[in-house]
Amino acid sequence: MDILSKEDKRNTGGKGKHKSSFILTIIRTDCMKKWEWSARLETGIKEIDEQHKGLFEQIDRLDLAIYRGSAIGELKNLIEYLNSYIVEHLEIEEKLLRDCSYPDYERHFNEHEEFRSLCAELMLRFKKGADNYLALDVDKQMRKWWENHIMKMDMAYVPYIKKEADFL
Numbered sequence: 223m224d225i226l227s228k229e230d231k232r233n234t235g236g237k238g239k240h241k242s243s244f245i246l247t248i249i250r251t252d253c254m255k256k257w258e259w260s261a262r263l264e265t266g267i268k269e270i271d272e273q274h275k276g277l278f279e280q281i282d283r284l285d286l287a288i289y290r291g292s293a294i295g296e297l298k299n300l301i302e303y304l305n306s307y308i309v310e311h312l313e314i315e316e317k318l319l320r321d322c323s324y325p326d327y328e329r330h331f332n333e334h335e336e337f338r339s340l341c342a343e344l345m346l347r348f349k350k351g352a353d354n355y356l357a358l359d360v361d362k363q364m365r366k367w368w369e370n371h372i373m374k375m376d377m378a379y380v381p382y383i384k385k386e387a388d389f390l
């Protein structure tokens with residue numbers, strides 16, 4: 223299967239030049255197949271779904287910027303914005319869970335804490351020596367985490383929040 227874009231073909235010229243562009247194209251293609259927003263990720267809680275969709279959009283913006291070979295300054299801005307978006311979402315979600323006395327709150331909070339640590343570590347690595355491969359690593363790790371977390375942990379609290387909402 224021919225997976226090289228026209229631009230990549232021009233860049234490589236068949237002599238192996240700009241190899242990084244070739245690698246990034248493959249990964250972008252693979253990520254896109256796995257990571258489109260779908261109904262299976264919807265919790266049915268409007269505020270949460272809007273934030274989750276926003277996170278997908280931000281991660282996708284980062285992915286596209288990496289794919290386009292954007293300047294490191296732009297990647298840095300996107301990663302910083304993504305990080306602040308994530309921090310805000312986790313806090314809002316935790317408040318919602320406390321408000322409905324969610325019984326599995328501690329485990330959920332601990333998983334958020336692990337992710338905050340991962341984000342902090344990635345941010346630090348990025349500040350020390352930003353490059354496209356590290357940006358790609360940030361992108362991949364965030365995608366993986368969100369998919370697992372929404373499907374397993376976030377979906378589990380849905381009945382509790384909906385039950386609480388019935389009393390309001």
Ligand SMILES: [Fe+2]
Pocket residue numbers: 315330334371375376
């Ligand atoms: Fe969560």
Ligand SMILES: [Fe+2]
Pocket residue numbers: 274311315372376
């Ligand atoms: Fe969430």
